[in-house]
Amino acid sequence: MVxxxxxxxxxxxxxxxxxxxxxxxxxxxxxGNLKWADRxxxxxxxxxxxxxxxxxxxYKRSFCKYCxxxxxxxxxxxxxxxxxxxxxxxxxxxxxxxxxFPYVREVKxxxxxxxxxxx
Numbered sequence: 001m002v003x004x005x006x007x008x009x010x011x012x013x014x015x016x017x018x019x020x021x022x023x024x025x026x027x028x029x030x031x032g033n034l035k036w037a038d039r040x041x042x043x044x045x046x047x048x049x050x051x052x053x054x055x056x057x058x059y060k061r062s063f064c065k066y067c068x069x070x071x072x073x074x075x076x077x078x079x080x081x082x083x084x085x086x087x088x089x090x091x092x093x094x095x096x097x098x099x100x101f102p103y104v105r106e107v108k109x110x111x112x113x114x115x116x117x118x119x
Contacts, residue, residue, distance in 0.1 A: 010068055015053050018047055025037040025070050032062055034069070041070055
């Protein structure tokens with residue numbers, strides 16, 4: 001019982017530290033220090049793996065899942081919307097790989113709005 005509470009507390013602290021590291025990484029990229037930003041992301045990932053804490057979706061999309069570099073649209077990555085396949089395509093300038101994220105929820109909302117307008 002006590003160990004579970006300790007583990008949960010450690011996981012909460014780990015998630016807070018990951019959030020701090022990601023905010024520091026964002027500040028460093030905006031300041032032009034890409035190496036520091038990449039280091040902060042590396043530390044955040046290690047903390048997450050050590051304490052078995054998932055990286056939130058907001059932060060997951062801010063770094064390349066292949067080379068773990070921070071992605072800043074226009075500076076370290078290119079973002080495109082592929083409307084035919086309903087997805088966001090993010091291309092990393094460091095490794096050249098492309099990541100895909102669906103945006104099906106938004107498409108479904110548009111369909112619902114069109115149906116409401118017809119009725």
